[in-house]
Amino acid sequence: MSFAIIETGGKQYKVFPSKILEIEKINAEVGKVLKFKNVLLLNDDKNTEVGSPIIEGASVEAKLLENVKDRTILVFHKKRRKHSRKKNGHRQRHSKIQITKILSKDGKLLAGGEMAVPKTKVKKEEIKTKDKKESEKKTVAKKILKK
Numbered sequence: 001m002s003f004a005i006i007e008t009g010g011k012q013y014k015v016f017p018s019k020i021l022e023i024e025k026i027n028a029e030v031g032k033v034l035k036f037k038n039v040l041l042l043n044d045d046k047n048t049e050v051g052s053p054i055i056e057g058a059s060v061e062a063k064l065l066e067n068v069k070d071r072t073i074l075v076f077h078k079k080r081r082k083h084s085r086k087k088n089g090h091r092q093r094h095s096k097i098q099i100t101k102i103l104s105k106d107g108k109l110l111a112g113g114e115m116a117v118p119k120t121k122v123k124k125e126e127i128k129t130k131d132k133k134e135s136e137k138k139t140v141a142k143k144i145l146k147k
Contacts, residue, residue: 003016003102004043006060011023017100017101019098020097021062021098022095023095026064026095029064030064035060036062037058039054042058060101070091070092070093074088
């Protein structure tokens with residue numbers, strides 16, 4: 001499975017197609033395609049390419065899903081024996097993105113292209129169908145035993 005390590009907002013993220021990330025806020029419209037040029041590492045099934053510090057020409061494309069706020073963090077300052085207190089709250093802004101493509105330094109598509117269905121949804125559907133089949137087998141077995 002192909003993946004890349006990118007840097008944005010002073011942090012590094014391991015990304016692969018269809019992965020949804022929450023990163024530092026990006027000023028762009030919802031639904032726009034973003035291109036990340038700071039690719040630190042590219043890996044496909046055959047080889048791994050490490051940048052020094054980045055890989056020139058490589059990029060990762062992502063779609064901006066929404067801009068959200070994190071939960072409230074309370075900031076409380078107190079000076080003891082002085083009856084001095086200060087309480088503030090803070091909500092950090094984030095952007096949710098979904099990775100669509102990973103492009104190598106030649107411009108060749110390593111992974112992605114079409115939007116893949118997230119794996120968790122596929123697994124849940126398969127589990128439900130398997131459970132139905134097993135429950136049908138159990139009911140058939142119970143009917144045979146009753147006769």
